[in-house]
Amino acid sequence: MASTEELQTLVLTTLDRENVIVDSKDLKTVSGGDLDQLAVLGVLNSLKSKEMVDYSSIGREVWTLSKEGEQVAEQGSHEARVFEAIPAGAEGIPMSEVQAILGKAANIGQGKAIKNGWIRKEGDNLVRAKDSIVDQTKSDLQEIKKTATHSNAKTLTDLKKRKLVEKQKVTTYKVTKGPQFSLEIKKEATDITAEMLQSGEWKNATFKKYNFDAAGVAPSGGHLHPLMKVRQEFREIFFEMGFEEMPTNCFAESSFWNFDALFQPQQHPARDAHDTFFLKDPASTDRFPRDLMEKIKVTHENGGDTGSTGYNYVWKEEDAGKLLLRTHTTAVSSNMLYKLAEKTKKEGVFRPAKYFSIDRVFRNESVDATHLAEFHQIEGVIADKNLTLGDLIGFMDVFFKKMGMEKIRFKPTYNPYTEPSMEIFSYHDGLKKWVEIGNSGMFRPEMLLPLGLPPDVRVIAWGLGLERPTMIKYNISNIRDLLGHKVKIDMIKEYPICRLDKKMGKELVGVSEQ
Ligand code: PHE
Numbered sequence: 001m002a003s004t005e006e007l008q009t010l011v012l013t014t015l016d017r018e019n020v021i022v023d024s025k026d027l028k029t030v031s032g033g034d035l036d037q038l039a040v041l042g043v044l045n046s047l048k049s050k051e052m053v054d055y056s057s058i059g060r061e062v063w064t065l066s067k068e069g070e071q072v073a074e075q076g077s078h079e080a081r082v083f084e085a086i087p088a089g090a091e092g093i094p095m096s097e098v099q100a101i102l103g104k105a106a107n108i109g110q111g112k113a114i115k116n117g118w119i120r121k122e123g124d125n126l127v128r129a130k131d132s133i134v135d136q137t138k139s140d141l142q143e144i145k146k147t148a149t150h151s152n153a154k155t156l157t158d159l160k161k162r163k164l165v166e167k168q169k170v171t172t173y174k175v176t177k178g179p180q181f182s183l184e185i186k187k188e189a190t191d192i193t194a195e196m197l198q199s200g201e202w203k204n205a206t207f208k209k210y211n212f213d214a215a216g217v218a219p220s221g222g223h224l225h226p227l228m229k230v231r232q233e234f235r236e237i238f239f240e241m242g243f244e245e246m247p248t249n250c251f252a253e254s255s256f257w258n259f260d261a262l263f264q265p266q267q268h269p270a271r272d273a274h275d276t277f278f279l280k281d282p283a284s285t286d287r288f289p290r291d292l293m294e295k296i297k298v299t300h301e302n303g304g305d306t307g308s309t310g311y312n313y314v315w316k317e318e319d320a321g322k323l324l325l326r327t328h329t330t331a332v333s334s335n336m337l338y339k340l341a342e343k344t345k346k347e348g349v350f351r352p353a354k355y356f357s358i359d360r361v362f363r364n365e366s367v368d369a370t371h372l373a374e375f376h377q378i379e380g381v382i383a384d385k386n387l388t389l390g391d392l393i394g395f396m397d398v399f400f401k402k403m404g405m406e407k408i409r410f411k412p413t414y415n416p417y418t419e420p421s422m423e424i425f426s427y428h429d430g431l432k433k434w435v436e437i438g439n440s441g442m443f444r445p446e447m448l449l450p451l452g453l454p455p456d457v458r459v460i461a462w463g464l465g466l467e468r469p470t471m472i473k474y475n476i477s478n479i480r481d482l483l484g485h486k487v488k489i490d491m492i493k494e495y496p497i498c499r500l501d502k503k504m505g506k507e508l509v510g511v512s513e514q
Pocket of ligand 1: 327328
């Protein structure tokens, strides 16, 4: 086999000497062997791209001998060999002897030799019927072997039927000089570089031609941000457990849904501008249900029909109307529970519901390596009759086990909208300590009854952050490398898809909470 350089030189020197290569099949290796025409094509394409040569294909049928054909071309046809095996004269020899000499060929050749009138049977003996014969098959095959074809097309089809020859399609090439023909191959530049411009080298450089037929670089787009990849994994867990996703596409929310509907008093410190981003323009809305607003007002003021004493202050619509960037996704949950109550009233029957959401929330915090003014919350809500704290604990156990967190513990805490409320802790094997992973509770009657849910309906809910599991999964130590204006776009392309597995779950509880 000739190397690419050898082939290139062969093509160029032949063209230089003869001006044209009529058929590349006539090009031979140094030792006189045939060339691999595919390798020739490669070299021709490369030279053509530099306009050094031009070529056209020559399609041709090539006949070759089968293994049996080779044998016949060398030793003669079976019938001729039978003829040769029988001595001249009237005596002949017994059939068994011919068989002993020729083996299997005797059986095939005998009938044909008789049909040709070359021999005949006499008793048990075979006798020559002619003095001499011409073995046409042998000479036909020898001709085909030499020329790869035969002057008589019928001979070719006959021999093919006898499986002595095979037909192949072969492509070779006619090659002519191109406009840039030369014996030397110039190195071509593929790009103009800053150095070429500075040195002026670009003026004399030969540039590689664009190959518009080449396969392009695959366009890349639509990469998911790591947070969205991890979100997808949590989503799968929720869907697996029969949850429905809440619509969380509206970041701006009224204080009404974010706080008031959650029985969070209007003088609560979280409602201060130090903690919450309020909108300037528009600064307020009155778009919340009037009758619900009345119920919430009295519940805050004196407990209304809920059996509670309320907070004993004067509730103002003005405060509820203040627009803000939602501080938690529970703003959406309260809205969804109101819709569930409305649906229950309309249909006359309560149907249990399981909702979840994973989306962005905003808090007016000072930004550091682990805190941003915006982050993502994962929230789950289950509404059913007669749910108990035991249900919440049991469900948390199942939910976090799905993320590989086996040991879960709870600690009482306070939320204005849940009672009882529990912080969720998971044991971290590596750190050998309990780490906080989320917050949960049972929504208070002061929240559920004004929404209009039947009195025996209980709602359990929990929330956790999305950033922490993502940072652990992708080994990111500074939150500003994950979210915000300093994020490297390449990072988004490069991070692999996320799979929450057991190991991940164990790591997940290893970083301190938001
Ligand atoms: N909203 C709470 C938070 O922002 C999480 C939570 C959701 C707690 C639901 C209890 C019930 O931390």
